[in-house]
Amino acid sequence: MTYYIHADKFFLENMTTEGGYLEIQDNGQFGYYYSEQEKPAGKIVDYPGKWIAPGLVDTHVHGSLKEDVMRSDWDGINHLSEGFLQSGVTSWLPTTYTAGADTLSRICQMFGDHRGEETGAKIQGLHFEGPYFTAEHAGAENPKYLLDPDINQFNQWREESKGLLNKISLAPERKGSREFIRNVVKEGVIVSLGHSSADFEQAAAGIAAGATMFTHTFNGMPDPSHHAPSISNAAMALHNVTDELICDGHHVKKEMVRALIQLKGPEHIALITDCMEAGMMPDGDYMLGELPVYVQDGMARLKSNDNLAGSILQLKTAVKNVVDWNAATPEEAIMMASYVPAKSAHILDKCGSIAPDKDADFIVLNPDMTLSETYLSGKSRYKA
Known part of the structure; x- marks a missing residue:
């Protein structure tokens, strides 16, 4: 049955409104938005004092709830998709780590074979973080699997995923990267630059x-320099690109978060979590792919060298953080965690905003930016 959401504020695709009514059609998709003066006839679900925003979109996430994209079976992946509703995430790109070709093939086949079967947050693609990285900035990636780009191998993975593999992060200084980028972009694949020692010119060439993105900006790359500009400087300076950003306060300090958002504008920042299996779990010992990790004080670190190893961040927390840090307005924070990541991954037609005939995936927020409720296809699926 069609019904209407009434709330104090709506973060629509092109404007933020005070009050009104949002139509949720009986097919689980958004209909029209009506102003306070246009009260519709029909069932009204009232959220006094609450704000309505699009479901969040995490385009770079490895796991949570002791589940991991690299090691979980399909039941585990579905458990993960259900769990993400607690984070306000309604769409996501399962993200791999650098691994052997056979392992990556197995993962592609699993996601391809089960495409569309998840019952929680919707899988809108598959993101390969690696294996075309540089050892110097491998971070928590396993260096023994690092390779130069191989278009034939990548196309095989795409085929095994039944076309679900739609994003890859790579280092632009690897041999053959320019040719690889040009070829896969023609096929509709998004290329993001990261885990790289590239100088400014190499990054700009990519x-x-x-390539249209930078992978977790400032992490897995040299620091910005005013004498020897690096890939970090390129992420700051180049136009019409999207910078991924981990806003947990550990990967990038809040002062630098504010500076980058101010410099690039929120329309060019995609908030991501880079979360690993320890997300939503207690401190202790975990795995990142094949590498042992410990979690303490809100950080995941490799046992071998103490490098940061992904995060335990939830996307709803990143949204609240950038507002609390005065790095963004609520409107900008929502945009950076929904519209921008969806647009950057070429999935804006499916998710990322509140607009007619899109799936009614949305969240109910308190004015302090904490999550109250998550809806998927017009149905309430999680209450805080």
Whole structure:
């Protein structure tokens, strides 16, 4: 049955409104938005004092709830998709780590074979973080699997995923990267640059070849320099690119978060979590792919060298953080965690905003930016 959401504020695709009514059609999709003066006839679900925003979109996430994209079976992946509703996430790109070719093939086949079967947050693609990285900035990636880009191998993985593999992060200084980028972009794949020692010119060449993003900006790359500009400087300076950003306060300090958002504008920042299996779990020992990790004081670190190893961040927390840090307004924070990541991953037609005939995936927020409720396809699926 069609019904209407009434709340104090709505974060629509093109504007933020005070009050009104949002139509949720009986097919589980959004209909029209009506102003306070246009009260519709029909069932009204009232949320006094609450704000309505699009469901969050995490385009770079490895796991949570002791589940891991690299090691979980399909039941585990579905458990993960259900769990993400607690984070306000309604769409996501399962993200791999650098691994052997056979392992990556197995993962592609699993996601391809079960496409569309998840019952929680919707899988809108598959993101390969690696294996085309540089050892110097491998971070928590396993260096023994690092390779130069191979278009034939990548196309095999795409085929095994039944076309679900739609994003790859790579280091632009690897041999053959420009040709690889140009070719996969023609096929509709999004290329993001990261885990790289590239200087400014190498990064700019990757963008000129067709890459459109930077992977967890400032992490897995040299620091910005005013004498020897690096890939970090390129992420700050180049136009019409999207910078991923982990806003847990550990990966990038809040002062630098504020600076990057101010410099690039929120329309070019995609909030991500880079969360690993310890997300929503207690401190202790975990695994990141094949590498042992310990979690303490809100951080996941490799046991071998103490490098940061992904995060335990939830996307709803990143949204609240950038507002609490005065790095963004609530409107900008929501945009950076929904519209921008969806647009950057070429899935804005499916998710990322409140607009007619899109799936009614949305969240109910308190004015302090904490999550109250998550809806998926027009049905309430999680209450805080």
